Each structure stands twice: as C-alpha cells, then as structure tokens.
Amino acid sequence: MQMKFKLAVVAAAVALTACGKKEEAAPAAAAPAAETLVVKIGHVGPTSGAIAHLGKDNEYGARMAIDELNAAGVMIGDKKATFQLLAEDDAADPKQGTAAAQKLVDAQVNGVIGHLNSGTTIPASQIYNTAGIPQISPSSTNPRYTRQGYAGAFRVVADDVHLGGTLGKYAVESLAAKKVAVIDDRTAYGQGVADEFEKGAKAAGAEVVGREFTNDKATDFNAILTSIKAKKPDVIFFGGMDAVGGPMLRQMKQLGITAKFMGGDGICTNELPKLAADALGDDVVFCAEAGGIDGEFKEAADKFAQDYKAKFNEDVKLYAPYVYDSVMVMVEAMKAAGSSDPAVYLPKLKEANHKGITGQIAFDEKGDIKNGALTLYTFRAGNRAQLAIVR
Missing domain, CATH: 3.40.50.2300 (Response regulator)
Structure with missing residues (x-):
C-alpha cells in the first residue's frame, strides 16, 4: 500500500513537470491584424x-x-x-x-x-x-x-467669375481690344464663362459688337463667323471646349479673320494645336486655366x-x-x-x-x-506658353 502511494506521488510529479514544460514552450499569441x-x-x-x-x-x-x-x-x-x-x-x-x-x-x-x-x-x-x-x-x-x-x-x-472677368480685363488692358465678339456653346460652362468675359470686357471699356452661340458638338461655324467678321472685332471670345475651338480657329483662318481668339480653360489644352492645325499662329490664342502652380x-x-x-x-x-x-x-x-x-x-x-x-x-x-489661382497662356510654335499666374 505504501509502495503504491509512492508510485502515485512520483507519477503526479512527472505529470506536473511535463505540464509545466508544455506551458513554457507555448509561443506568445500574435497581435491581431488590423481590420x-x-x-x-x-x-x-x-x-x-x-x-x-x-x-x-x-x-x-x-x-x-x-x-x-x-x-x-x-x-x-x-x-x-x-x-x-x-x-x-x-x-x-x-x-x-x-x-x-x-x-x-x-x-x-x-x-x-x-x-x-x-x-x-x-x-x-x-x-x-x-x-x-x-x-x-x-x-x-x-x-x-x-x-x-x-x-x-x-x-x-x-470659378468663372474670376476666370471670365480676368480674361475680359486682359483683352482690353493687355491686347488693346476696343471691340469684342462673344460665342458660347450653350453649355453651363461655356455660357457661364462667356457671360463673365462679357461683363469683364465691358467694365474695362470694350464694346461688345456681337453675341453668337453654337453647340458643343458643332463643326460648321461659317454663318456665325461671317456675321462676326463684318463687325471687325479685335478679339473673339469662345466659351466652350477645345474639340469645338480647334475647328473654329481653322474656319476663322479660312474666312480671313485676323482677330485674336480667347477662351477659358476648355480651350487651354495641349490638344488645341492638333485640333487647330495650321490655324494656330504665335500669339493668336489667349486663354486661362483655372488653377496655377x-x-x-x-x-x-x-x-x-x-x-x-x-x-x-x-x-x-x-x-x-x-x-x-x-x-x-x-x-x-x-x-x-x-x-x-x-x-x-x-x-x-x-x-x-x-x-x-x-x-x-x-x-x-x-x-x-x-x-484660387488662374494661369494665363498663349501659344507659340505649337506649344502653350505661360504668361502669368493671377490670384
């Protein structure tokens, strides 16, 4: 009976030792990954x-x-x-x-x-x-x-209040425009920026001799350009995008219109020279990008x-x-x-x-x-040339 008791005690001790070793060997739990x-x-x-x-x-x-x-x-x-x-x-x-x-x-x-x-x-x-x-x-x-x-x-x-107004003032003060004509593509952007240009040009002392409109998918501008040509504007402002502005420039050249061409950020792109082809002369197009770095x-x-x-x-x-x-x-x-x-x-x-x-x-x-900043550009040798950043 005494021997059995001793054996039991030894067995329990061995079990406890083994259990202790097991606990010591267990690795620490990894931190949970972020959800x-x-x-x-x-x-x-x-x-x-x-x-x-x-x-x-x-x-x-x-x-x-x-x-x-x-x-x-x-x-x-x-x-x-x-x-x-x-x-x-x-x-x-x-x-x-x-x-x-x-x-x-x-x-x-x-x-x-x-x-x-x-x-x-x-x-x-x-x-x-x-x-x-x-x-x-x-x-x-x-x-x-x-x-x-x-x-x-x-x-x-x-916004267009800043952009269009600045371009209207620039047309008069920097390009010496006395008469301006305005065309827009009837979109919210085109009509809005054209309205603000017209206000800015008038406030600076220019006469608006014509206001015409087209649409943002048009390709033929002969009728409105012929009407504008007769009024001999110094500047034609277009409120719209480069996909329409480029062909419009080509038709202006075909009709012998020598007015400067102005527009907002919609035409002020690196694609305009391709879209306008040989109608994009040096210092003919002036535009502003809404932004400036x-x-x-x-x-x-x-x-x-x-x-x-x-x-x-x-x-x-x-x-x-x-x-x-x-x-x-x-x-x-x-x-x-x-x-x-x-x-x-x-x-x-x-x-x-x-x-x-x-x-x-x-x-x-x-x-x-x-x-907010505006960057004024012209085009020379088929590339945009920065004129100034205005805030």
Whole structure:
C-alpha cells in the first residue's frame, strides 16, 4: 500500500513537470491584424465623346492617387484602408451624368471626385447632396455649382467669375481690344464663362459688337463667323471646349479673320494645336486655366508630371493634378475624422488645410477654394506658353 502511494506521488510529479514544460514552450499569441476597411471613391468624367482625352486625363489623376494610397498602407481609425476607384463615364452629357451619379450612390461610395464639366456637375450634385455624399469637382467652374447651398459640394479651382472677368480685363488692358465678339456653346460652362468675359470686357471699356452661340458638338461655324467678321472685332471670345475651338480657329483662318481668339480653360489644352492645325499662329490664342502652380509647389507638380508619364505613357493634358489633390484632401479628412462615413468626415473636409501638389487647399463657406489661382497662356510654335499666374 505504501509502495503504491509512492508510485502515485512520483507519477503526479512527472505529470506536473511535463505540464509545466508544455506551458513554457507555448509561443506568445500574435497581435491581431488590423481590420481592413474598404473605401470606395467614385470618379466621373467624359471618357467617351469629343473631349474623352480630358476625361481620361482626370481619371488617370484619380488612379495615381488611389494607387499611392494603397501602397502607403493608410490607416483610418484603427483600420487599414483599401481604396477602390469606381470610375464612370458621363460623356459630358447631363442626363448620362445624373445616371452615373445615381449608379455611384447605389454602389454606396464614400465620396465622389468629379464631374469634369459644369453641365454635368451641377445636376449630379443634387443627387449626391440628397444621398449625403461629399463631392469635390477638380475642374467645374460655373459659380452656380457651389451656390446651391449644398453642404458637401466643393471645388479646387477658381470659378468663372474670376476666370471670365480676368480674361475680359486682359483683352482690353493687355491686347488693346476696343471691340469684342462673344460665342458660347450653350453649355453651363461655356455660357457661364462667356457671360463673365462679357461683363469683364465691358467694365474695362470694350464694346461688345456681337453675341453668337453654337453647340458643343458643332463643326460648321461659317454663318456665325461671317456675321462676326463684318463687325471687325479685335478679339473673339469662345466659351466652350477645345474639340469645338480647334475647328473654329481653322474656319476663322479660312474666312480671313485676323482677330485674336480667347477662351477659358476648355480651350487651354495641349490638344488645341492638333485640333487647330495650321490655324494656330504665335500669339493668336489667349486663354486661362483655372488653377496655377508656382513657388514651392512647382517641384512636386513637376514630379507628378514625370510619374504620370511613366505610368500612362502620356503627358498630363490639363486637370489630372487637381484630381489627384482632390482625392488626397478627401482622404486626409477621413483620416482626421477616423472614419470614412461621409457624415462623420464631412466636417473635417470643411476644415481642410491640405498642402497639395497644386497649392494649399482650403475651402470657404461655399465650398470654393480660397485664394484660387488662374494661369494665363498663349501659344507659340505649337506649344502653350505661360504668361502669368493671377490670384
């Protein structure tokens, strides 16, 4: 009986020792991986139709930002964010624009960058506003967009009041224009910028000798140009895009019209020389881009252009850097709020003070960029030549 008791004690001791060793050998539990948060960013622009080159340029700017964010391993709150770009084509058509907007709302995007044109941005903004989804336009300049009272509507470029008015003043003070004629394409953008040019030119002392209109798909301008030629204007201003402005310049040359040709950012593109062919002489076309990169931001913008070229094998057309900055400022607001929920991060977006590649981005009470810049250009030897940056 005593022997059995001793054996039992030894067995228990061995078991306890083995158990102790097992506990000592167990590895420490790994820290749990951060939960993944999927963030959907919508982008809308015309990637088909006459200005598809500008729409793709904008989309590529968004893709640059999304790829960089995913490579950086961005944290929003305590979750690692994975960003998805949902890109839609609005063909610069208001009806297609609202359909694209509704599609993004149905996909429950966390925010929208776009649209490119004022004519699609304004009707689409009503849909985003109803759904409570913040929207940043990188290129729409019609003042009405941010004057509708929508809490989530923002833009990162100067509007047509600034752009058109500056060009009207420039026509008189720098080009010595006494008589000007105005043409617009009847879009929200074209008519808006033409109206503001007309106001600016009149205020500076010019006489408006004609106001004509076409449409954004027109190719024949002989009737309106013949009417304008008889009035002998010093400057013809066109409110519209490069796809129409280029052919208009060719027909001006055919008709022997020697007036200077002016326009807003819609014609102020690297594609205009191809579209105008041999009608684009030196110091004949003057235009303004809603935006301007100078000073300390020039180096970052130049690097963006190099990276863009390496990624897409194309040069930046116009607004890709502003799209890139729009995505980044939206994501900065999400990070500051610790949430991608539109209702939660919207107040942080209103307070934005983001150092982008295009400049410092902060918004006023309407959602317009503060201290917005304009860049004035002409064309020489088939290339854009910068004249000045105006704020």
